[in-house]
Amino acid sequence: MTVEQAAQQMLTVLETTVSQNPNDQKQAMDYISATCQRDFPMFVKCLSLILRSEQCQSYVRQAAGLQLKNVLYSKDIETKSQYLQRWLQLDEPSRQDVKQNVTGTLGTEPSRPSIAAQCVAAIACAELPHNLWPEVISRLMDNVTNQQSGEMLKESSLETLGYICHDIDSKVLEVRANDILIAIVHGMRAGETSVHVRLAATNALLNSLEFTNKNFEAEQERNIIMQVVCESTNNPDQRCKVASLQCLVRIMQLYYDYMLNYMANALFQITLHAMRSEEAEVAMQGMEFWSTVAEEEFELTLVYEEELERGNQAYRNKSQRFVEQAASHYVPVLLNAMAHHDDCDDEDDWTPSKAAGICLMLTAQCVKDDIVNYVMPFFVHFTSQDWKFKEAAIMAFGSILDGPDPKKLMPLAQEALPAIVEAMCDKNVSVRDTAAWALGRVIDTCPEVVANAELLQKVLPALSSGLHQEPRVANNVCWTLVSLVKACYELAVSNGTDASGQPDTFALSAVFDAMIQELLKITERPDGNQSNLRITAYEALMELIKHSPKDCYQAVRNTTVVILKKLETLLQMEEQATSESDKAQVRDLQAMLCATIQSVTRKLADSDLPQVGEHIMKGLLQIMQRASITKSTTVMEEALLAVSCLAEHLGKNFIVYMDVLKPYLLQGLSNVEEAQVCAAAVGAVTDLSRAIEKAIAPYLDEIVELLIKCIQSPKLDRNVKVIIIGTFSDIAMAIETNFERYLQMVVQILTEAQGAAIVVDPNDLDQVDYVDKLRDACLNSYTGIFQGFKVENIQASRDSIGRFIKPMIELILVSSQLQPIPPSDSLMATTAGLIGDLVNLYEQQIVPMLNVEPVISMLAKARKSKKSKTKSMATWATKEIKRFSKTDPTFNFNR
Structure with a gap:
C-alpha cells in the first residue's frame, strides 16, 4: 500500500x-x-x-x-x-x-x-x-522576519519557538539564542500590526529567558530586549499586556543585578500603573512583580547577614533596595486592592486582593519597621461599617507582622487585639475568617500577649464560638488555638521546669480538657471535609497534646482511648466507602490519627505505657494490614512512624510485638518506589535497634539484606540511602560483636559510598549538601561499628577494629578538607568524635596518621564553632592527639 x-x-x-x-x-x-x-x-x-x-x-x-x-x-x-x-x-x-x-x-x-x-x-x-x-530554528526565524510571511505563518512559527523553549533543556538552545531572540523581538515590535503575532512572540520570550543570559550580559542587546518588553506592556490587548508583565517578573527573577537603570526609567511606573489597573490579571502581575523583587531582596539580605556572621566583613549587600525606595508609593495601592473584592469570591481563586496581601507580607519583611508607617493610616478601618475595608484592615495588620521588631510591635498588637477579637463576632464571614487568622498571627509574632490574663478571658470565648462557625472560620480558629497553646506552654517553661522539661501547669490548664473535647467534636462535624477542617482539627489536637503540662495529663490519657476507637471506626468507614474520593478522605484521616497517636505516646507516663501500648499496637497493626491491602502509602508511613515512637518509649518491652510487626516492616523496606514509606521503615529499624538492643538480632538477616538491596536500588531516593547508611550504626551498637556477620558487606557499602562522595561540584548546592550528609552518615556508621566492637580487652578491641581502620582513616582525611568545600558543623563533630575514639583506643600508634594538616586545621575550625557539640568534640579530639603525640607508633594496621 x-x-x-x-x-x-x-x-x-x-x-x-x-x-x-x-x-x-x-x-x-x-x-x-x-x-x-x-x-x-x-x-x-x-x-x-x-x-x-x-x-x-x-x-x-x-x-x-x-x-x-x-x-x-x-x-x-x-x-x-x-x-x-x-x-x-x-x-x-x-x-x-x-x-x-x-x-x-x-x-x-x-x-x-x-x-x-x-x-x-x-x-x-x-x-x-x-x-x-539544526536548521529548524533558522527556518522559524526566517518565517517570522520575512516580509512576505503572512500573519498565520509568523504566529505559528513563534508559537513553535515558544513550545521548543519551554520543553527543551535550556543548554541546548544557548548557541541558537540570537536567532530565537531576533524572531521574538521582530514579532514583539510596535510596528507589528497583528495582536496574535505579538502575543505569540511575547509568550515565546517568556519561555526563552532561561537561556538568554549572554544576551542580558551585553548591555546593547539587553536594552533592546527591555525596550520591546516595556513597550509591549502598553499594548491595548489584555493578553499581550499580561504576558509582557509576566516577562518582566521572570526577568527580575533571573537578571535582578542588571535592573537598576531600568527600574528608575521604566519598570517602577509600568508596574505601579499595572497594579492600579481595573483588569484583574494585569493588576496581579504588577503585584507579582513587586512580590518577586521583595523575595529577591530579602534573600540577598539574608545572605549578607550570614556572611557578616561568618566574619566576612568585606562582603557587600547585593540588594539594590528597590522595595525600600518604592514601598511608600505602592503599599497604598496594595491596601486599596485588599479592600476591593466580593464576598462570593471562591476561596481557591487567586484574586488581586489575595495577591496584594502576599505582596504586602513580603514587602514588610524587606522594609521592617518602616512598614508600620505606611500601613498605620489604613488601620482606621478596623471600625469601618464597610465590611470590605474592615476585613482589609485586619488582613493588613496580620500581613505586616513578620517585618517589624516584635518589641516595637508589642504595643501595637495589644492595642489592636481587642478590635480583632471583637471582629470574630462580625456578621460577615470574611471578616470573622480574617480576624481568626490575624489573631493567630499576632500570638505567633508577639507570644508575650498571652501573659495578659484579662486578654485571655476575652480570647477564649471568641475562639470557642469560632470553632462552631463556618468551616473556613473554624479552620483558622484551630491554628490560632495552636499558637495560643504553644505561647502559653513556652511562657510556663520559661518560668521553670523539673528534669522532665515539662511545666507543672500553664495558663490554659483549667480549660485544656474542654479544648480537647471541642476539637474532638470538630472532627465529627458533617461539614468537616470543607476547608480541610477535619484534618486541621486533628493537627491542632496533636499540637495541644504535645504542648500539655503535667496537670493536663489525664486529658491526654483519655484522648488516647478516643483516638483508638476512632481508628476502629475509620477502618469500618473505609470498607463502606464507595467513591474513590470518600476512600481517600478516610485514608487521610487514618494517617492523621496515626500521627496523633505519636503525640499521645510521647506524653504517656511510663506506668501507663505497657497497658495502653498494647491497645495502640493492636490498632496500628489493623491499620497497617488495611494499608498494605489498599496500598495506602501515606497511612503506612504514619503507622510505621507511630510504631517507632511506641518502640522508643516501651524499650525492651516492645520485643513481644516483633513477630507480628515483622511482615509490615519488611514490606516497608521493600517499597523503594515510595521513598517516604521506605524511610519510615528504615527509621523504625533504627528505633527498634535502640529499643530492644540485642533482642533484634534474630530479625536482622532479612532486615540487613533488604537495607543493602535498598542502597543498591536505582529507584530509591538517594537521601533515603544516606539514612540507611546511618542506620548501620544503631544496628552495630545494638548487637555489638554479633555485627561480625554483616561487617564485610557493610564496610564494602561504606567504602563504595565514600568513594562516590569524592567528586563534588561546589556550585551545586544540593550535591554539596548531599555529599556532606553522606560522609556524616558513613562516619556515624564507622563510629557505631567501632563502639560495638570495643570490648573490655583493649588488645582484642585493637585487633578487631584494625581490620577496617584503613577506610575510616581515609574518610576522616577526606571529610577534614576545608577546601574547596568546608564540612558542616555536624560533619566536623562526627569526624572529631571518631578521631577521639581512635586515638583513645590506639594511643600513640595512630597519632601520626591523624596529626596531619587537614585534620589539625579542621579541628581548629571546629573548636571555634558556635555549636556546643562540635566545639566539645573537637576540643576532646585535639587533647587526645596532643596526649599521645610523643611516642613512635608500633602497631601494624594492615594485618
Missing part, C-alpha cells in the same frame, strides 16, 4: 473520531492505536500528509495533528523517553518526510492555536539535543 492509499484510509478513520456514536469513536481509536503499533513509519507519514493537506477539512487536519503530537510527546517522563527513542530509530528519509510536512503546514491552518506548531516542536525537542535538524 502506498503512503497516499494509507493516508486516504486514515482520513476516513479520522473523520470517525468525531462521530456522535461512541462505538464508532472506539473503533476509530482502536484502529489508530493498532496502526501505530504495526507500522509506525507509515503511520506518522500518513498523519503528517493529512495535516498538511489544505484540501482536507479543518477538523480532520486538527485530528491528524493531534494524533501525531500524541505519539511524539508525553508529559510522563518515561513515556516521553520511549517516544523519543522510537522517533530517533526511524530511518532518515521517513523523518525528513514528516518534518517537511509539519513545517510546511505552519501558516496554512485556519484555526488557532496551531497543532502543527506542537508537532514541529515535539520533533525539534527530540532531535536538537542530538545535533539533528
Whole structure:
C-alpha cells in the first residue's frame, strides 16, 4: 500500500473520531492505536500528509495533528523517553518526510492555536539535543522576519519557538539564542500590526529567558530586549499586556543585578500603573512583580547577614533596595486592592486582593519597621461599617507582622487585639475568617500577649464560638488555638521546669480538657471535609497534646482511648466507602490519627505505657494490614512512624510485638518506589535497634539484606540511602560483636559510598549538601561499628577494629578538607568524635596518621564553632592527639 492509499484510509478513520456514536469513536481509536503499533513509519507519514493537506477539512487536519503530537510527546517522563527513542530509530528519509510536512503546514491552518506548531516542536525537542535538524530554528526565524510571511505563518512559527523553549533543556538552545531572540523581538515590535503575532512572540520570550543570559550580559542587546518588553506592556490587548508583565517578573527573577537603570526609567511606573489597573490579571502581575523583587531582596539580605556572621566583613549587600525606595508609593495601592473584592469570591481563586496581601507580607519583611508607617493610616478601618475595608484592615495588620521588631510591635498588637477579637463576632464571614487568622498571627509574632490574663478571658470565648462557625472560620480558629497553646506552654517553661522539661501547669490548664473535647467534636462535624477542617482539627489536637503540662495529663490519657476507637471506626468507614474520593478522605484521616497517636505516646507516663501500648499496637497493626491491602502509602508511613515512637518509649518491652510487626516492616523496606514509606521503615529499624538492643538480632538477616538491596536500588531516593547508611550504626551498637556477620558487606557499602562522595561540584548546592550528609552518615556508621566492637580487652578491641581502620582513616582525611568545600558543623563533630575514639583506643600508634594538616586545621575550625557539640568534640579530639603525640607508633594496621 502506498503512503497516499494509507493516508486516504486514515482520513476516513479520522473523520470517525468525531462521530456522535461512541462505538464508532472506539473503533476509530482502536484502529489508530493498532496502526501505530504495526507500522509506525507509515503511520506518522500518513498523519503528517493529512495535516498538511489544505484540501482536507479543518477538523480532520486538527485530528491528524493531534494524533501525531500524541505519539511524539508525553508529559510522563518515561513515556516521553520511549517516544523519543522510537522517533530517533526511524530511518532518515521517513523523518525528513514528516518534518517537511509539519513545517510546511505552519501558516496554512485556519484555526488557532496551531497543532502543527506542537508537532514541529515535539520533533525539534527530540532531535536538537542530538545535533539533528539544526536548521529548524533558522527556518522559524526566517518565517517570522520575512516580509512576505503572512500573519498565520509568523504566529505559528513563534508559537513553535515558544513550545521548543519551554520543553527543551535550556543548554541546548544557548548557541541558537540570537536567532530565537531576533524572531521574538521582530514579532514583539510596535510596528507589528497583528495582536496574535505579538502575543505569540511575547509568550515565546517568556519561555526563552532561561537561556538568554549572554544576551542580558551585553548591555546593547539587553536594552533592546527591555525596550520591546516595556513597550509591549502598553499594548491595548489584555493578553499581550499580561504576558509582557509576566516577562518582566521572570526577568527580575533571573537578571535582578542588571535592573537598576531600568527600574528608575521604566519598570517602577509600568508596574505601579499595572497594579492600579481595573483588569484583574494585569493588576496581579504588577503585584507579582513587586512580590518577586521583595523575595529577591530579602534573600540577598539574608545572605549578607550570614556572611557578616561568618566574619566576612568585606562582603557587600547585593540588594539594590528597590522595595525600600518604592514601598511608600505602592503599599497604598496594595491596601486599596485588599479592600476591593466580593464576598462570593471562591476561596481557591487567586484574586488581586489575595495577591496584594502576599505582596504586602513580603514587602514588610524587606522594609521592617518602616512598614508600620505606611500601613498605620489604613488601620482606621478596623471600625469601618464597610465590611470590605474592615476585613482589609485586619488582613493588613496580620500581613505586616513578620517585618517589624516584635518589641516595637508589642504595643501595637495589644492595642489592636481587642478590635480583632471583637471582629470574630462580625456578621460577615470574611471578616470573622480574617480576624481568626490575624489573631493567630499576632500570638505567633508577639507570644508575650498571652501573659495578659484579662486578654485571655476575652480570647477564649471568641475562639470557642469560632470553632462552631463556618468551616473556613473554624479552620483558622484551630491554628490560632495552636499558637495560643504553644505561647502559653513556652511562657510556663520559661518560668521553670523539673528534669522532665515539662511545666507543672500553664495558663490554659483549667480549660485544656474542654479544648480537647471541642476539637474532638470538630472532627465529627458533617461539614468537616470543607476547608480541610477535619484534618486541621486533628493537627491542632496533636499540637495541644504535645504542648500539655503535667496537670493536663489525664486529658491526654483519655484522648488516647478516643483516638483508638476512632481508628476502629475509620477502618469500618473505609470498607463502606464507595467513591474513590470518600476512600481517600478516610485514608487521610487514618494517617492523621496515626500521627496523633505519636503525640499521645510521647506524653504517656511510663506506668501507663505497657497497658495502653498494647491497645495502640493492636490498632496500628489493623491499620497497617488495611494499608498494605489498599496500598495506602501515606497511612503506612504514619503507622510505621507511630510504631517507632511506641518502640522508643516501651524499650525492651516492645520485643513481644516483633513477630507480628515483622511482615509490615519488611514490606516497608521493600517499597523503594515510595521513598517516604521506605524511610519510615528504615527509621523504625533504627528505633527498634535502640529499643530492644540485642533482642533484634534474630530479625536482622532479612532486615540487613533488604537495607543493602535498598542502597543498591536505582529507584530509591538517594537521601533515603544516606539514612540507611546511618542506620548501620544503631544496628552495630545494638548487637555489638554479633555485627561480625554483616561487617564485610557493610564496610564494602561504606567504602563504595565514600568513594562516590569524592567528586563534588561546589556550585551545586544540593550535591554539596548531599555529599556532606553522606560522609556524616558513613562516619556515624564507622563510629557505631567501632563502639560495638570495643570490648573490655583493649588488645582484642585493637585487633578487631584494625581490620577496617584503613577506610575510616581515609574518610576522616577526606571529610577534614576545608577546601574547596568546608564540612558542616555536624560533619566536623562526627569526624572529631571518631578521631577521639581512635586515638583513645590506639594511643600513640595512630597519632601520626591523624596529626596531619587537614585534620589539625579542621579541628581548629571546629573548636571555634558556635555549636556546643562540635566545639566539645573537637576540643576532646585535639587533647587526645596532643596526649599521645610523643611516642613512635608500633602497631601494624594492615594485618
